[in-house]
Amino acid sequence: MGDAEYPKVPRSTINRYRPRGKYDYQTIHSIVNSVPVVHVSFATPDPEDPFPAALPMIGFLASFENQSASLDDALDLYLHGYVSSRLMKMGKEGQDEEGLPITVAATHFDGIVLALTPNSHSYNYRSAILHGYATPVTEVDEKLWAMEKITNSVVSDRWDNTRVPPNKTEMTSTQILRIRIVSASAKIRAGQPHDERKDMKDEEMRKRVWTGVVPTWTSYGEPQAGPDNLAGTVPEYVKSFVKKANENGQKRAHEAMVEPKK
Amino acid sequence: MGDAEYPKVPRSTINRYRPRGKYDYQTIHSIVNSVPVVHVSFATPDPEDPFPAALPMIGFLASFENQSASLDDALDLYLHGYVSSRLMKMGKEGQDEEGLPITVAATHFDGIVLALTPNSHSYNYRSAILHGYATPVTEVDEKLWAMEKITNSVVSDRWDNTRVPPNKTEMTSTQILRIRIVSASAKIRAGQPHDERKDMKDEEMRKRVWTGVVPTWTSYGEPQAGPDNLAGTVPEYVKSFVKKANENGQKRAHEAMVEPKK
Numbered sequence: 113m114g115d116a117e118y119p120k121v122p123r124s125t126i127n128r129y130r131p132r133g134k135y136d137y138q139t140i141h142s143i144v145n146s147v148p149v150v151h152v153s154f155a156t157p158d159p160e161d162p163f164p165a166a167l168p169m170i171g172f173l174a175s176f177e178n179q180s181a182s183l184d185d186a187l188d189l190y191l192h193g194y195v196s197s198r199l200m201k202m203g204k205e206g207q208d209e210e211g212l213p214i215t216v217a218a219t220h221f222d223g224i225v226l227a228l229t230p231n232s233h234s235y236n237y238r239s240a241i242l243h244g245y246a247t248p249v250t251e252v253d254e255k256l257w258a259m260e261k262i263t264n265s266v267v268s269d270r271w272d273n274t275r276v277p278p279n280k281t282e283m284t285s286t287q288i289l290r291i292r293i294v295s296a297s298a299k300i301r302a303g304q305p306h307d308e309r310k311d312m313k314d315e316e317m318r319k320r321v322w323t324g325v326v327p328t329w330t331s332y333g334e335p336q337a338g339p340d341n342l343a344g345t346v347p348e349y350v351k352s353f354v355k356k357a358n359e360n361g362q363k364r365a366h367e368a369m370v371e372p373k374k
Numbered sequence: 375m376g377d378a379e380y381p382k383v384p385r386s387t388i389n390r391y392r393p394r395g396k397y398d399y400q401t402i403h404s405i406v407n408s409v410p411v412v413h414v415s416f417a418t419p420d421p422e423d424p425f426p427a428a429l430p431m432i433g434f435l436a437s438f439e440n441q442s443a444s445l446d447d448a449l450d451l452y453l454h455g456y457v458s459s460r461l462m463k464m465g466k467e468g469q470d471e472e473g474l475p476i477t478v479a480a481t482h483f484d485g486i487v488l489a490l491t492p493n494s495h496s497y498n499y500r501s502a503i504l505h506g507y508a509t510p511v512t513e514v515d516e517k518l519w520a521m522e523k524i525t526n527s528v529v530s531d532r533w534d535n536t537r538v539p540p541n542k543t544e545m546t547s548t549q550i551l552r553i554r555i556v557s558a559s560a561k562i563r564a565g566q567p568h569d570e571r572k573d574m575k576d577e578e579m580r581k582r583v584w585t586g587v588v589p590t591w592t593s594y595g596e597p598q599a600g601p602d603n604l605a606g607t608v609p610e611y612v613k614s615f616v617k618k619a620n621e622n623g624q625k626r627a628h629e630a631m632v633e634p635k636k
Contacts, residue, residue, distance in 0.1 A: 122420075123420075123423055123425060148497070149481055149499075151413040154426065161385055163476070164416065168501045213424035217413050217428040219411055221410050221411055226529065226532070227536075228537050229540065230521060230533060230536050230538065233525065233528065235411075259492060270492070274489075274583050275573055275576070276491070276492065282491065286493055305600045305602070318604040319605055320605060322599070322603060322605040322606070323602060324599040324600040324603055325597070325598050327594075327596075327598070328595065329595070330590055331590065331593040331624075332588055333589035333624065333627060333628070336587050337584070338488075341580075342580040361593070
């Protein structure tokens with residue numbers, strides 16, 4: 113595992129529960145590349161509007177320049193959307209030369225941590241926040257490569273099992289944004305409930321209040337063929353994807369229950 | 375079901391896939407109150423920083439003034455956090471009299487929609503974006519009420535089965551923000567894959583490309599007692615919560631596969 117880290121700048125520094133903060137590529141990149149949805153936010157062009165715009169999107173980290181890059185290498189974030197959307201329009205007009213400043217949040221919910229008192233309750237989670245400049249991908253090669261990456265990030269091996277390559281209309285109507293990341297951090301909570309010393313001394317109360325963890329993960333159910341499907345039963349690569357996704361999800365949620373070493 | 379809606383303002387109007395846009399209280403409120411995590415974003419006080427701050431948080435919609443309110447009534451959003459965090463500090467200092475402008479995103483991932491071509495792939499999802507002004511809750515009664523609501527929104531009936539009420543330190547260290555919502559919208563995608571007419575005519579290709587939906591939901595696993603638990607086996611209300619959460623999640627994901635009426 114590499115040691116490369118994002119720079120620790122004020123906007124990315126974890127101040128509350130400092131030991132939960134992580135800045136290394138590997139940790140941050142693996143969180144982003146395993147969530148089904150990221151939340152993107154950015155200032156709107158209307159100076160009268162004080163509310164950032166926010167959108168759920170599909171995103172994926174990879175490197176077009178260094179296609180054999182692993183999760184502990186420098187990567188760009190690719191986001192999938194439509195030219196007609198506000199974000200894509202703004203990325204296109206490129207507010208400044210660097211691109212549109214955006215913040216991306218990716219969160220895994222790994223479990224509910226039930227302590228003696230509501231104030232000590234917590235979640236087990238892995239969250240990452242990334243800051244970067246978004247510009248639209250204009251090169252056909254890079255765009256096609258990113259479309260394939262994003263499709264296969266949703267269901268492994270899906271791209272080659274569909275009607276590809278995209279036609280001219282599809283290439284035009286689909287917009288891919290590349291985000292050059294300038295800062296990022298992750299925050300991870302794992303392990304068992306922790307209670308205040310005073311509560312731990314109250315044995316009568318402790319006999320009454322159950323403490324522990326409820327593990328949580330994203331389940332993928334039985335794939336169901338659509339009404340227009342002519343391709344028979346569920347193909348092996350889809351079955352295998354569903355099986356692995358469930359196994360990994362359960363595994364991570366259960367690993368998160370293990371108290372981390374100090 | 376009531377007909378009350380949020381005002382349709384430019385920032386909340388759904389332009390892409392317009393029929394997926396919803397503005398009614400019931401739809402928006404039920405999305406927010408059934409997600410385990412919301413994503414909050416807001417402009418940072420540093421005018422040099424172009425990136426909005428973003429945080430995963432726990433949130434819940436309810437009305438302190440009208441405690442018997444249902445999901446189709448006017449509600450406020452309550453967020454749980456810590457006084458030391460940036461958001462809480464800002465909410466406290468109250469940039470302007472109205473409070474801190476924040477955007478809240480809540481998203482359910484209901485399934486993967488596999489079409490003939492990658493460009494027609496989609497997710498089934500229910501997402502809500504809310505805009506409002508955040509101020510800290512200072513009244514003890516309202517704060518206690520909100521803490522109870524938020525705790526029970528994570529695990530039903532948990533509050534009464536813990537060591538309550540919070541002591542003085544806990545009351546001070548826990549901060550609750552109340553968000554007065556000014557605009558909001560939801561976007562919902564449900565149903566089966568839809569492909570372009572040209573692809574639908576290609577029977578040879580259709581025999582090769584499997585199309586359908588993989589339903590997805592948040593699973594809650596077997597609760598596991600912590601090392602300090604003295605309260606015996608998993609209590610009935612926790613078991614019942616886990617069972618219901620799994621049933622509801624699966625049910626929603628499967629309902630989402632039904633093609634909506636035109």
